[in-house]
Every structure is written in C-alpha cells, then in structure tokens.
Amino acid sequence: MSGIALITGTSSGIGLSSAIHLAKAGFQVVATLRDTGKAGPLQARARDEGVTLDILPLDVQSDASVQACVQAVLAKYGRIDVLVNNAGAGHLGSLEQTTPEELRQTMEVNFFGVWRTTQAVFPSMRQARSGRILTVTSVGGLIGQPFNDAYCAAKFACEGFLESLAPVAKRLGIQLVAIEPGAVTTEFVTTVQGRKPGGPVVSEEYRPMLDAYIRAAMGAYAHMAQSSDDVAKVIVEAATAETPHFRYATSEVIRTLAGQKYKDITGDSILEMTGSRLS
Secondary structure (H helix, E strand, O other): OOOEEEEOOOOOHHHHHHHHHHHHOOOEEEEEEOOHHHOHHHHHHHHHHOOOEEEEEOOOOOHHHHHHHHHHHHHHHOOOOEEEEOOOOOOOEOOOOOOHHHHHHHHHHHHHHHHHHHHHHHHHHHHHOOEEEEEEOOHHHOOOOOOEHHHHHHHHHHHHHHHHHHHHHHHOOEEEEEEEOOOEOOHHHHHOOOOOOOOOOOOOOOHHHHHHHHHHHHHHHHHHOEOHHHHHHHHHHHHHOOOOOOEEEOOHHHHHHHHHHHHOOOOHHHHHHHHHHHO
C-alpha cells in the first residue's frame, strides 16, 4: 500500500520508529515534531534505513500550528491517507499535589492534541470518502494506573472520543483505530518517573506507595517492555490492513489485561491488581 501518512511526535520512540517503518512499507511519510531542531535522530535513522521523509513542524497544542501543517501537506500532496496521532507526554503524581496547570498540560497534549489533529484532517478525508486515523492511546486508556490520574484521564478521554466517532466516521469512509501499547523502552518511561529532579513531589503519606509503585512499574518494564519498533510494526499492520480492527493491543500482556477488564464487569479484580503495586 502507498499513500500519504502524517505522523505527530516523531522526535523519538514510537513516532520515530513508525515514521521509518511506514516509509519502508511504501508510504510518503510526513514526520512532524514540535521542534524540528531536534530531528537529528530521526534524520540519522532515515539515512541508515535508506528512506526519505518529509519533516515539518507541528505542535499539537496549537490550533494554528496544526492547521498550518495540515494545509501545507494538502497543498503539496493533495491528500492525507493516514494520520498517526502519536504525540504524548506523561505525568506522575498524587491527586492532591497535581496542579491545575499540570492537569491542563497533560490533557492538552494527550487529548486535545488528538482532537485537534483529527478534526483538522477529517474534512479532506470526508470529501475523499477515504482515510485512516490511528491514535496511540495506552494500556492507561483501558486500565487506570495509580498516580497516573491525569495521564489516564487523558487516555480514557481519547478512547471514548475514538469509540464514539468511529461508527460515524466509518459511514463517511474513514476508519479509526486505537493502538494500545503498554510499557515501551523509550524516553517516555523516564519521563513518567517525574519531570523534576528526584521525581514528582508528594507528601510523606503518599511517598511509600509511590516508591512501591515505581519499583513495581520499572520491574514490569524490565520484563515486559516492547521496543518502539515492535509497536511501529503493529501501526504498519493497522495502516495497511484491508479492514482494520478498531483496537490493536500491541502485546499479549496487554491483550490479557484487556480481557480481564472486560470479563469482570464489577472492576474489582482490576483494582486488586493495580492496588497490589502499592506495597
């Protein structure tokens, strides 16, 4: 399959790998990032892999930036066949000590950014009666994680948005897909440990639980984490499938957790599982 693929958040991790793998699959990839001055690793990987990328600036937090990028792509190529909403940012902290500004920032990048880019490409896809929108959500959009209240709220919002829009979009020729990775060995794992030196600021009452959670999470990452290339291959599968699924859990671990959640309608077993990480 060939076509025009627009990807957000390609400076590292899943976005960078997805740009490379989609280009190798035959797409003309428009790889975007907030600061094109940080495109060095992306450009180096593209050279090593022998692929050509079109690199443009796009800040998912800015209406003007999103519109300018989408219009530039449409002016140059005439269409956007695939959008990959990948840009995201983590936040770890207790409810009481997460500031309104931190909450807004987390929602801005992880949810409103997805809404903006989806809304920006939707008219051209609707007019073409064709298009595919892939959004990298998270296992955190399926199962709430302790001390990830703001982040999981944003990812749950994405899942609700996509599931609500999907049947309408399908009638218009546009397919929506949620990509649900778990632990991924990228800079994102470091980011969620806290943006301040020493990690997030919490009171002494929370500290033992947070420390236990971080130990448990890092242990899980060490044993179950996927590479960004693993996730990118799932993104290519979803981008090229004749009839894609709505959800793609990227590993067997995530598929098992999802099955557990949907099987237990009380939610008790999930809370028992996530709560066990606090001690």
